[in-house]
Amino acid sequence: MIIGDYRFGIIPDTEFRLDGGAMFGVVPRVLWEKVCPPDEQNRIRMNMNCAFVDTGKEKILIETGIGEKWTEKQTAKYGIYREKPFAETLFEKTDCRPEDITIVVNTHLHFDHAGGNTVLADVGMKPQFPNARHLVSQSEFDHAENPHERDRASYLPENWRPMRETGQLELMPDDYEVVEGVRLQTVRGHSETMQTWRLDRGGETVYGFADLIPMKPHVALPWIAGFDLYPTETLAFKKEILPQAVRENWLCLFYHDPEQPICKLRHADGKIVASELDLDEY
Numbered sequence: 001m002i003i004g005d006y007r008f009g010i011i012p013d014t015e016f017r018l019d020g021g022a023m024f025g026v027v028p029r030v031l032w033e034k035v036c037p038p039d040e041q042n043r044i045r046m047n048m049n050c051a052f053v054d055t056g057k058e059k060i061l062i063e064t065g066i067g068e069k070w071t072e073k074q075t076a077k078y079g080i081y082r083e084k085p086f087a088e089t090l091f092e093k094t095d096c097r098p099e100d101i102t103i104v105v106n107t108h109l110h111f112d113h114a115g116g117n118t119v120l121a122d123v124g125m126k127p128q129f130p131n132a133r134h135l136v137s138q139s140e141f142d143h144a145e146n147p148h149e150r151d152r153a154s155y156l157p158e159n160w161r162p163m164r165e166t167g168q169l170e171l172m173p174d175d176y177e178v179v180e181g182v183r184l185q186t187v188r189g190h191s192e193t194m195q196t197w198r199l200d201r202g203g204e205t206v207y208g209f210a211d212l213i214p215m216k217p218h219v220a221l222p223w224i225a226g227f228d229l230y231p232t233e234t235l236a237f238k239k240e241i242l243p244q245a246v247r248e249n250w251l252c253l254f255y256h257d258p259e260q261p262i263c264k265l266r267h268a269d270g271k272i273v274a275s276e277l278d279l280d281e282y
Contacts, residue, residue, distance in 0.1 A: 003251075004202025006181070007054035009093050010253070010261060013065025013086055013116065017043035017079030023214070025226040035217045043079055046215070048112055049261040051208060051253060052094050053199060058179055059096055060103040062197055062208060063255065064128070067115025067159065086116050087128070101129040105178055106136045107210040108194040109144040110154040113255075117159050125158045127168060134163045135178065137186060138171040140193040150229060151191065187212060189234030190227065206251040206262075212237055214256035216263060216274040242272045251277070 001008045020042055024032040029042075036044040051062040065086055070078070087098050106114045117134065118125040127134075144155045163169040174186040174193075184195045190211040199206040212234055217223055221238055224231045245252055246265045252274070254261045263274040 003199060003204045003206060004181070005056070006199070006201050007052075007094075008199065008206060009052040011050040011052055011061070011065075011086070011090050011093050012261075013048035013050060013089070014080060014082040015045055015047055015258060016066055016081070016112070017041075018046060020044040022226045024217075025224050025228070025231065027223050032217065032223070036215075039079070041079075045258045046256040047258040047261070049253060049255050049257065050116075051197070051199075051206075052090075052096075053179075053182060054094070054096075055179055058102045059094075059100055060105065060178060060182065061090075061101050061129070061132070062105045063107065063113045063210075064104060064116030066112045067118070069115070069118070069120055069125070069158070098129045099131050101132045103178060104129050104132045104134045105184065105197065106134070106140075106160075107184070107197060107208070108140050108191060109136060109160055110151075110211070111156045111159060112154075113210070114159040115156070118162050125162045127163050127166060132168065134160070134169045135172050135176075135184075136160070136169065137174055137176075137184070137193060137195060139174055139186065140195070141169075141171050143191070143193050187237055188230050189237050190225070191229050204251065205248060206253060207241075207245060208253045208255065209241075210255055213252075213254060215254050216257050216259075218254075219265065219272060219274050246272055 020032060020036060020038045023044060038044050048065040050065055053060040070080060091097055116128055119128045147155045177183050181199060181201045183198050186193060186195050194210055196210050197208040224234050228234050252263055252265060263277050265272050266275050
């Protein structure tokens, strides 16, 4: 997909599953199960859809998925179904190998967004992208190093400390520009320090909601994940950003959607909904 003079792509990591009730908060199961049928453990199918941006000079990866360091017990717990390594999918989609990536961006350091930052080595962990600068906000890093009981299980230090040791980790402001046209913004809702990202090039905009609107069904205003620490602020964000996405005809990336993660939004019956995208247009 070409966005202006940049090459853009989606790198799906692997299917995994989380509890449907946790993913939809106060929305009753009788409603959400119609669009996300649960398994016998009440878990729904999800994926991690990482973004790739090739500027001609930089090869940027936004998020790295859930990683491949899980034990058999953890794999069963999260319903991880990996058909191939992330590096193989990356090459299939972009013709790039991990060593070709020059910048890795994490919107936050939860294990399902930063798990692929590192891989198992003979001794401990090592960076999967050995030549890449790894960018994360200072605020998110500080919280990841000192999480509270509400989100401690989501932060695994092996996903960022190896880059700290190699000097690849760069701590950034709450809002910053990665390269011309690619910007990160901190938005409270899912957490206090998570960021969303935006690519503007050639009159087109691609917007990544990260975990604020993780899947297409979450476009509905009250459909907010129970994981969100500040759900009313997530709601306020959705009321502001979704009309703008429709008005400006953005391409929207839903990081956890297991079917078609990139869509455009439109008005239908007084609501904003995600519509199927004809990728042949791009």
